[in-house]
Amino acid sequence: MQNKKELIAEFSEFIPFVQSLKELDEEKWNSPIAEGKWTVRDVIAHMMLWDKYFLEEAIQKITNHQPLTAKHLDFDEFNRKAVDYAKEQGQQEIIDAAIQYRNELLRQLDSISEEDFAKEHKDGDGNPFSAYYYLIGFIPHDQHHMEQLGAYFSIAESY
Numbered sequence: 001m002q003n004k005k006e007l008i009a010e011f012s013e014f015i016p017f018v019q020s021l022k023e024l025d026e027e028k029w030n031s032p033i034a035e036g037k038w039t040v041r042d043v044i045a046h047m048m049l050w051d052k053y054f055l056e057e058a059i060q061k062i063t064n065h066q067p068l069t070a071k072h073l074d075f076d077e078f079n080r081k082a083v084d085y086a087k088e089q090g091q092q093e094i095i096d097a098a099i100q101y102r103n104e105l106l107r108q109l110d111s112i113s114e115e116d117f118a119k120e121h122k123d124g125d126g127n128p129f130s131a132y133y134y135l136i137g138f139i140p141h142d143q144h145h146m147e148q149l150g151a152y153f154s155i156a157e158s159y
Contacts, residue, residue: 004109004117007135012106014142017149018044018098021091029091033152038083040152041094043145045086046079048098050138053078055105058129062116063108071124109135 002010021029021044029040038046057070086094109117112131123129 002136004112004114004132007132007139008106008109010139011109011135011142012102014047014102014146015099015106017146018095018102022095024091026091028153033148037148039086040149041086041091042083043149044098045089045094046082047142047145048094048101049078049082049085050141051098051101051105054134054138055101055108058121058123058134059105059108059112059131062112062121062131067124068121068129069124070129072127 021040024040032039033043053073054070058068060066061068061070089097109131117131120128120130
């Protein structure tokens with residue numbers, strides 16, 4: 001079982017990954033990563049908006065000892081909205097926001113006591129939620145998308 005410090009370190013790996021996209025040319029930024037898949041822009045906006053959601057609706061609430069408002073969302077609808085949002089934002093804005101929200105999540109997660117980090121809180125639907133299990137669930141989500149993008153960049157470089 002990973003401890004809080006190890007999980008936070010792993011969760012922070014997203015930041016240098018996103019920073020590496022600052023120099024990405026617009027064509028690659030706006031190209032689908034595979035046939036019928038999202039663009040790089042869509043993937044990063046999707047991840048950033050999940051960070052924003054969990055920061056505001058769960059982690060900040062734990063930090064401030066307030067009731068959690070995070071609820072089980074329709075993932076497809078959330079993701080559609082993320083793609084729509086991405087179309088309206090510039091590359092730098094999305095990257096900066098992704099870094100900002102992840103940094104704030106990391107800062108707040110780090111500030112939570114070991115006890116509160118592991119403690120089960122009730123989310124907005126009355127289901128158990130803990131910072132620990134949030135990271136256990138979202139680190140593989142990060143890794144999935146970073147691997148997808150890494151594979152896309154490897155293929156794109158070969159052209």
